[in-house]
Amino acid sequence: MAASVDAADAYVFVTPGYNFRPPPSLLNALKYVYKEVELQALVIVSYGGVSGGVHSALVEEITLTTLKMMPMVETVSEQNIARCIHANNNLVPTGHHLHGAESLLNESYK
Known part of the structure; x- marks a missing residue:
């Protein structure tokens, strides 16, 4: 696993809201x-x-900066994600989701 992680230039961490902190598996x-x-x-x-996992993301950010990783300021928070799951378990993003993702991708490209 370390070799594949080492080969990447950047990372995207998709984190659920889990008791107001990152999931133990990630840590x-x-x-x-x-x-x-x-x-x-x-x-x-x-x-x-309702919070879109924001509390987990904040604690995760503290943990990651302690490990000398550099989280971007821009994030995407998906509130009430179950409402966006439609037929065949497909995620159908809203305009809010698309705007957040576009901002994040544009900033990460710099």
Whole structure:
């Protein structure tokens, strides 16, 4: 896993709202690859209920900066994600989601 992580130029972390903090599986994975991810750029996309996983994303950002990763200011938060899941379990984004994703991608391209 470390070799594939080391090969990337940047990272996108898609994080659920999980008891107001990042999921344990992500934190555990970071323990094994923190040397490979130091000083790398990343984006956080969070999802969940009313808050859209924002609390988890904030705690995750603190954790990642402690590991010397560089989270971008721009994020995408998907509130009430279940409402956007339609037939065949397809995600149908709203205008809010598309605008946030476009801003994030434009900034990460710089």
